[in-house]
Amino acid sequence: xxxxxxxxxxxxxxxxxxxxxxxxxxxxxxxxxxxxxxxxxxxxxxxxxxxxxxxxxxxxxxxxxxxxxxxxxxxxxxxxxxxxxxxxxxxxxxxxxxxxxxxxxxxxxxxxxxxxxxxxxxxxxxxxxxxxxxxxxxxxxxxxxxxxxxxxxxxxxxxxxxxxxxxxxxxxxxxxxxxxxxxxxxxxxxxxxxxxxxxxxxxxxxxxxxxxxxxxxxxxxxxxxxxxxxxxxxxxxxxxxxxxxxxxxxxxxxxxxxxxxxxxxxxxxxxx
Amino acid sequence: xxxxxxxxxxxxxxxxxxxxxxxxxxxxxxxxxxxxxxxxxxxxxxxxxxxxxxxxxxxxxxxxxxxxxxxxxxxxxxxxxxxxxxxxxxxxxxxxxxxxxxxxxxxxxxxxxxxxxxxxxxxxxxxxxxxxxxxxxxxxxxxxxxxxxxxxxxxxxxxxxx
Numbered sequence: 413x414x415x416x417x418x419x420x421x422x423x424x425x426x427x428x429x430x431x432x433x434x435x436x437x438x439x440x441x442x443x444x445x446x447x448x449x450x451x452x453x454x455x456x457x458x459x460x461x462x463x464x465x466x467x468x469x470x471x472x473x474x475x476x477x478x479x480x481x482x483x484x485x486x487x488x489x490x491x492x493x494x495x496x497x498x499x500x501x502x503x504x505x506x507x508x509x510x511x512x513x514x515x516x517x518x519x520x521x522x523x524x525x526x527x528x529x530x531x532x533x534x535x536x537x538x539x540x541x542x543x544x545x546x547x548x549x550x551x552x553x554x555x556x557x558x559x560x561x562x563x564x565x566x567x568x569x570x571x572x573x574x575x576x577x578x579x580x581x582x583x584x585x586x587x588x589x590x591x592x593x594x595x596x597x598x599x600x601x602x603x604x605x606x607x608x609x610x611x612x613x614x615x616x617x618x619x620x621x622x623x624x625x626x627x628x629x630x631x632x633x634x635x636x637x638x639x640x641x642x643x644x645x646x647x648x649x650x651x652x653x654x655x656x657x658x659x660x661x662x663x664x665x666x667x668x669x670x671x672x673x674x675x676x677x678x679x680x681x682x683x684x
Numbered sequence: 685x686x687x688x689x690x691x692x693x694x695x696x697x698x699x700x701x702x703x704x705x706x707x708x709x710x711x712x713x714x715x716x717x718x719x720x721x722x723x724x725x726x727x728x729x730x731x732x733x734x735x736x737x738x739x740x741x742x743x744x745x746x747x748x749x750x751x752x753x754x755x756x757x758x759x760x761x762x763x764x765x766x767x768x769x770x771x772x773x774x775x776x777x778x779x780x781x782x783x784x785x786x787x788x789x790x791x792x793x794x795x796x797x798x799x800x801x802x803x804x805x806x807x808x809x810x811x812x813x814x815x816x817x818x819x820x821x822x823x824x825x826x827x828x829x830x831x832x833x834x835x836x837x838x839x840x841x842x843x844x845x846x
Binding site: 569570571572573574575586588589592593596599600602603 | 689690691723724726727728739741743755756757758760761762763
């Protein structure tokens, strides 16, 4: 055996283990490559891990992310206070205090009505007449009073008094002028008599009433004819608040909102 | 065509012709009788400036009006201002510098014009002499009676507010 052959033999003996290892590694690498390139196979291996991690993440969110989210929200709210207030105002606003006031008014109306019916001659006669005619008393009472009717609707920018849009059953005088004057009257009353952050809410003249609903950047003025009771006011308030929500989403979601869109919304409100 | 509404306020001493300027611009009318404005009056006029449809909502505030005496709520959301003085009455332009400084301080970005009104009461040479004496440069001299420059004042202000 020559020297070269002896060396080859020695190399073969020494590297045999390495060769086997190399071929095993290559084989494994091929398998892994195949696993990575075949989605289904890869998913079966990875999905359980991801799911497990997600479950853990979900569990840890309040603890780990809570403070960061709260801090980010605080900054966001501080940076866009007007938007946040505008968004929440229609929903919460002065709803609670108004609700209590209206409920008390309703109760008072009910007591007044019952007392007057109970102790007046008119009441006795009416009850007698009802029995003879077979009609309900509430029907007769309603006939005696003029039912409330929403005549006009104005959305006005606060401060400037610029009319955003309006809707009217009967077009009377210039709507821009009304919006301006209403704003001036509001400003005068609020400057002269207001204590704290109070705002003008009602203007009454004979059988007409202008009901004002104040929001952060605008106010809604409704002209109502006839006799308005607490029930109607409550219904009106609910309708205005849901209108304000729609109006807000119109103006915030669509930067190019035209007055036509708002007019359509107003028409919808009137048809309610 | 785009439509935009602009709130414009007129300030200045009493009886300088604020209401007359507005009446001339809005209704093209003039009255020699002086009727002091009570509270505030709102007037409206639509014009077209550079193809833009502009609605002026003009707030005419009662009597002696300096920007600092004007109720704050009347000033909210304004887009432009007109400061009016009477060319023929020195007391109305003597302290003009202070007034203009106050306006610039309170409304640094709102366009405003300084108007010397009642030009019809003076001879041209007298007007020239008064203009030289003014502590602040006057943008226009006008006459609500003859209508001189009235439209132009609002057009220029409208242009600045575009």
